[in-house]
Amino acid sequence: MGDGHSKPVERFPHSVIVRAPGLLPMLYKVRELAEEMGVSPRAIREWAHRGMPHQRDGRGHIWIDGKEFARWVEIQRRARRGPRLKPGQGYCVRCRRAVRLLNPIQQTTGRKTLLCGICPRCGATVNRGVRDGESN
Numbered sequence: 001m002g003d004g005h006s007k008p009v010e011r012f013p014h015s016v017i018v019r020a021p022g023l024l025p026m027l028y029k030v031r032e033l034a035e036e037m038g039v040s041p042r043a044i045r046e047w048a049h050r051g052m053p054h055q056r057d058g059r060g061h062i063w064i065d066g067k068e069f070a071r072w073v074e075i076q077r078r079a080r081r082g083p084r085l086k087p088g089q090g091y092c093v094r095c096r097r098a099v100r101l102l103n104p105i106q107q108t109t110g111r112k113t114l115l116c117g118i119c120p121r122c123g124a125t126v127n128r129g130v131r132d133g134e135s136n
Contacts, residue, residue, distance in 0.1 A: 052069065092121065
C-alpha cells in the first residue's frame with residue numbers, strides 16, 4: 001500500500017469530490033480511475049506518490065481500490081480544513097491568522113450576512129460570512 005510518502009494534496013477537482021464516493025469496491029487501473037474521476041492519469045500517479053492508497057502488481061502496474069480511494073479523498077479534504085473560527089473571530093488576510101474582531105458589525109445584504117470588523121493587530125478591515133443564527 002503506497003510508498004510511504006504522505007504529502008498533502010493541494011486541492012481536488014470538483015469532479016473527484018463528487019464522483020469518488022460512488023466508486024465500486026474493486027481495483028481500478030490508473031487509466032480507469034482517471035476516466036471515472038475526470039482527471040488525467042498523471043494526476044492519479046502524482047496522488048499515488050503523495051500517499052494515495054494503492055498497490056503494485058509483479059509488473060509494477062498501479063492498482064487502486066475504489067472504496068479506499070474515496071476514503072482517502074475525504075480524509076485529505078478534512079485535513080485541509082483549518083480550525084473553525086469562533087464567534088466574533090475573522091481571518092485577517094494581511095496577518096494570515098484568525099483574529100478577534102474589534103467593533104464587529106453584522107450586515108445583511110439579500111441572503112448574505114457578513115460580520116465586519118477591524119483586525120486588532122494591523123487595523124485592516126476583516127469580513128467574515130456568517131450563517132443564520134450565528135452571532136458576533
